[in-house]
Amino acid sequence: MVRKLVLLGTGLIGGSFALALKRAQQVAQVVGVGRSQANLERALELGVIDAASQDPAQAVQGADLVLIAAPVGQMQPLMQAIAPNLAGDCLVTDAGSTKRDVVGLYRAHLAAHLPACVPGHPIAGSDLSGAAAARYGLYEGRRVVLTPLPESAPEAIERLETLWRLCGAAVYRMSPEEHDSVFAAVSHVPHLVAFAYMNALLEHGNVAQCLDFAATGFRDFTRIAGSHPEMWRDIALANREAVLADLQRNVGQLQALIHLLEAGDAAGLTHYIERASSTRVAWEARTKGLSKP
Numbered sequence: 319m320v321r322k323l324v325l326l327g328t329g330l331i332g333g334s335f336a337l338a339l340k341r342a343q344q345v346a347q348v349v350g351v352g353r354s355q356a357n358l359e360r361a362l363e364l365g366v367i368d369a370a371s372q373d374p375a376q377a378v379q380g381a382d383l384v385l386i387a388a389p390v391g392q393m394q395p396l397m398q399a400i401a402p403n404l405a406g407d408c409l410v411t412d413a414g415s416t417k418r419d420v421v422g423l424y425r426a427h428l429a430a431h432l433p434a435c436v437p438g439h440p441i442a443g444s445d446l447s448g449a450a451a452a453r454y455g456l457y458e459g460r461r462v463v464l465t466p467l468p469e470s471a472p473e474a475i476e477r478l479e480t481l482w483r484l485c486g487a488a489v490y491r492m493s494p495e496e497h498d499s500v501f502a503a504v505s506h507v508p509h510l511v512a513f514a515y516m517n518a519l520l521e522h523g524n525v526a527q528c529l530d531f532a533a534t535g536f537r538d539f540t541r542i543a544g545s546h547p548e549m550w551r552d553i554a555l556a557n558r559e560a561v562l563a564d565l566q567r568n569v570g571q572l573q574a575l576i577h578l579l580e581a582g583d584a585a586g587l588t589h590y591i592e593r594a595s596s597t598r599v600a601w602e603a604r605t606k607g608l609s610k611p
């Protein structure tokens with residue numbers, strides 16, 4: 319049972335964690351910290367949090383669990399602010415979409431508290447943001463990746479694993495490097511490519527008519543282009559190395575496609591599409607049990 323959970327960032331991810339623990343009757347009090355008073359008021363109205371604060375240092379006093387669920391670019395000032403006020407037994411974790419940078423921040427700002435720190439990343443979410451987007455069940459049937467520090471105490475890791483399982487998630491462990499390479503490929507770059515595609519569309523001579531006639535294919539391909547700008551700017555910058563390597567691979571594939579089309583190479587084009595299509599179809603079949611975002 320968690321006595322006092324503090325969310326540093328009261329949006330989709332933090333709010334859904336609080337709701338899941340509330341439904342499991344595993345938390346006595348949830349305090350939401352945020353930048354926007356309107357968002358905090360909405361979180362209170364919706365019962366996502368029980369109390370609100372705009373002062374992270376003061377809010378974490380007496381907490382036994384802190385989830386940092388703000389954009390990764392905000393984690394440095396947040397860790398710095400809370401460090402002096404954390405109780406010795408307070409478990410500190412985060413939901414950041416990148417891990418190498420965040421692990422470095424734990425080391426730099428919470429050095430005295432590392433046994434109680436366990437970095438994490440729920441692999442669930444959506445293109446929506448803010449407390450109003452939080453929902454029960456977001457983590458059901460989904461995965462959570464933990465990247466424990468060598469210093470993380472086994473009891474702290476086990477406690478966090480238990481809490482995520484109570485939210486309905488399956489918990490995995492990875493190194494921060496492995497994490498950032500995998501999620502550059504299957505999350506960060508797909509978002510950036512969707513942004514690039516939308517911006518390319520804006521260069522079309524008749525964008526208004528294009529958008530009028532855009533249908534399901536466009537909707538499926540571009541849903542994530544509507545995601546939160548600050549969050550994705552921070553992710554792209556934090557995981558720049560892996561993202562750039564993957565973007566280069568994408569540019570290479572687009573160039574290969576252009577060459578096939580310029581050459582009118584029907585057999586080559588068939589092979590090109592078949593390779594992609596069979597991989598996507600097999601993935602869909604294998605992951606059918608996973609709930610939709």
Ligand SMILES: NC(=O)c1ccc[n+]([C@@H]2O[C@H](COP(=O)([O-])OP(=O)(O)OC[C@H]3O[C@@H](n4cnc5c(N)ncnc54)[C@H](O)[C@@H]3O)[C@@H](O)[C@H]2O)c1
Pocket residue numbers: 326327328329330331332351352353354357386387388389390392395396413414415416439440441442443444445446447448449546549553
């Ligand atoms: N959205 C997703 O699909 C998803 C999935 C997994 C992990 N994440 C990660 O989880 C974190 C939160 O994402 P989200 O989708 O909940 O975003 P969100 O925008 O819904 O919520 C984040 C909240 O943090 C607040 N915030 C920003 N800076 C702050 C600060 N300095 N102090 C206090 N509050 C601050 C914002 O005002 C906002 O209300 C991010 O690090 C993101 O990378 C997101």
Ligand SMILES: O=C(O)C(=O)C[C@]1(C(=O)O)C=C[C@@H](O)C=C1
Pocket residue numbers: 414415440441442443444445446504505506542611
């Ligand atoms: O479903 C979405 O819209 C998401 O973007 C969720 C998603 C992803 O699958 O890429 C986004 C960022 C995360 O860190 C984890 C999950």
